[in-house]
Amino acid sequence: xxxxxxxxxxxxxxxxxGTVIDHIPSHSVYQVxxxxxxxxxxxxxxxxxxxxxxxMGKKGIIKVSNKFFKSDEINKxxxxxxxxxxxxxxNFSVSExxxxxxxxxxxxxxxxxxxxxxxxxxxxxxxxxVVNKEDLKLRCHYCEKITAKDTMTFK
Amino acid sequence: MKNxxxxxxxxxxxxxxxxxLDLAGAFERRPKQRIxxxxxxxxxxxxxxxxxxxxxxxxxxxxxxxxxxxSEPGSxxxxxxxxxxxxxxxxxxxxxxxxxxxPREGSxxxxxxxxRVPVINAGDGANQHPTQTLLDLYSIRKTQGTxxxxxxxxxxxxxxxxxxxxxxxxLCNYNTTFHxxxxxxxxxxxxxxxxxxxxQLAYHQYTDIHDxxxxxxxxxxxxxxxxxxxxxxxxxxxxxxxxxxxxMLDDAKSNLKILHPLPRVNEITYDVDDNPKAYxxxxxxxxxxxxxxxxxxxxxxxx
Numbered sequence: 001x002x003x004x005x006x007x008x009x010x011x012x013x014x015x016x017x018g019t020v021i022d023h024i025p026s027h028s029v030y031q032v033x034x035x036x037x038x039x040x041x042x043x044x045x046x047x048x049x050x051x052x053x054x055x056m057g058k059k060g061i062i063k064v065s066n067k068f069f070k071s072d073e074i075n076k077x078x079x080x081x082x083x084x085x086x087x088x089x090x091n092f093s094v095s096e097x098x099x100x101x102x103x104x105x106x107x108x109x110x111x112x113x114x115x116x117x118x119x120x121x122x123x124x125x126x127x128x129x130v131v132n133k134e135d136l137k138l139r140c141h142y143c144e145k146i147t148a149k150d151t152m153t154f155k
Numbered sequence: 156m157k158n159x160x161x162x163x164x165x166x167x168x169x170x171x172x173x174x175x176l177d178l179a180g181a182f183e184r185r186p187k188q189r190i191x192x193x194x195x196x197x198x199x200x201x202x203x204x205x206x207x208x209x210x211x212x213x214x215x216x217x218x219x220x221x222x223x224x225x226s227e228p229g230s231x232x233x234x235x236x237x238x239x240x241x242x243x244x245x246x247x248x249x250x251x252x253x254x255x256x257x258p259r260e261g262s263x264x265x266x267x268x269x270x271r272v273p274v275i276n277a278g279d280g281a282n283q284h285p286t287q288t289l290l291d292l293y294s295i296r297k298t299q300g301t302x303x304x305x306x307x308x309x310x311x312x313x314x315x316x317x318x319x320x321x322x323x324x325x326l327c328n329y330n331t332t333f334h335x336x337x338x339x340x341x342x343x344x345x346x347x348x349x350x351x352x353x354x355q356l357a358y359h360q361y362t363d364i365h366d367x368x369x370x371x372x373x374x375x376x377x378x379x380x381x382x383x384x385x386x387x388x389x390x391x392x393x394x395x396x397x398x399x400x401x402x403m404l405d406d407a408k409s410n411l412k413i414l415h416p417l418p419r420v421n422e423i424t425y426d427v428d429d430n431p432k433a434y435x436x437x438x439x440x441x442x443x444x445x446x447x448x449x450x451x452x453x454x455x456x457x458x
Contacts, residue, residue, distance in 0.1 A: 119261060121259050122239055122240060124265055142265055143280070
């Protein structure tokens with residue numbers, strides 16, 4: 001019964017099947033929920049913020065029951081939570097662990113920093129090409145201007 | 156090229172550019188060909204630009220096309236609050252091709268995505284103005300006999316000049332040596348220099364126009380606008396330093412040609428106009444041939 005005891009100590013209880021998104025910076029938890037459209041999720045969803053973490057001091061965690069994300073869907077969160085790890089749970093045990101990767105294209109979630117860009121004037125879904133993954137730089141498909149880490153805001 | 160929108164100079168390959176220049180040459184030799192008699196060209200100018208609009212309308216009319224459109228948003232449904240999306244969707248029912256100028260960056264790309272017919276960008280805010288770039292390339296090739304291995308100087312406002320940015324990017328395909336002359340505050344942005352560096356081409360930056368004149372094949376002049384300066388004193392200091400006068404051209408190479416996107420204010424004095432090196436008015440005429448070539452190629456009436 002060792003396994004059960006371990007489970008009891010968890011601050012956020014375990015899920016039977018689904019995805020755990022761990023090591024999210026605490027302040028990004030709600031952004032991650034929004035980006036993944038989990039605000040309207042209607043199965044069990046467990047959220048923890050400001051949890052103690054050896055690796056990062058404080059961290060956030062999201063556990064989504066019965067949901068396995070496609071990689072281009074989940075990689076969007078790399079923009080706000082590059083440190084996040086994904087743990088796929090099947091029947092209460094870890095079936096796979098992986099890191100998030102910055103995608104090569106970003107749609108919808110980021111706002112173009114250029115106030116004169118058509119996407120900030122009309123109702124246009126934003127689209128960007130990621131031109132630099134290390135030093136995050138997104139080139140707007142419309143106005144062709146670069147939105148960088150320090151000018152990035154989310155829709 | 157048939158049915159393809161032209162939004163950014165990079166939408167067309169180097170081969171496409173050359174093809175358009177060759178077609179433009181054919182229209183220069185025979186400008187009046189009624190090959191677009193069955194076509195309607197819409198010119199939608201959400202921001203006034205008399206020169207560009209007239210050039211397009213002249214090109215379309217010389218080919219026999221009918222032209223519809225508006226020259227300022229005040230006289231259109233835009234004033235009633237119609238979205239760009241709806242204007243473009245509606246007009247693309249009425250015309251075979253849309254030429255548009257709009258004050259917002261990215262508007263032309265968006266229009267090309269909602270339109271049923273191809274869109275030619277005639278300027279989207281500070282972003283792109285590809286037909287200007289093509290007519291600049293045409294003028295350079297025509298006067299120099301080639302686009303390759305030339306020494307090209309850009310003078311004036313290199314920071315905000317959209318024309319300079321697009322032409323610089325296009326010339327990066329032709330082993331150009333760039334001479335960049337501007338006040339310190341108006342230097343070419345690093346995002347544009349990045350393209351020069353990627354192709355490992357040479358560029359030199361100067362603040363004085365005099366030294367470069369004997370070195371170059373093309374002298375591309377631009378206007379310095381007062382409102383670009385944060386400190387009006389800085390403008391007063393530099394405003395007379397980037398004016399080209401006829402007596403400055405004595406040591407120039409015999410093949411030198413002076414280009415300017417126009418309108419000119421005072422950056423080229425009138426005594427230069429009669430110098431055979433002055434090419435800016437012919438450059439504007441070349442714009443009509445280039446736009447004829449684009450209309451005909453995109454509508455698919457020439458191969």
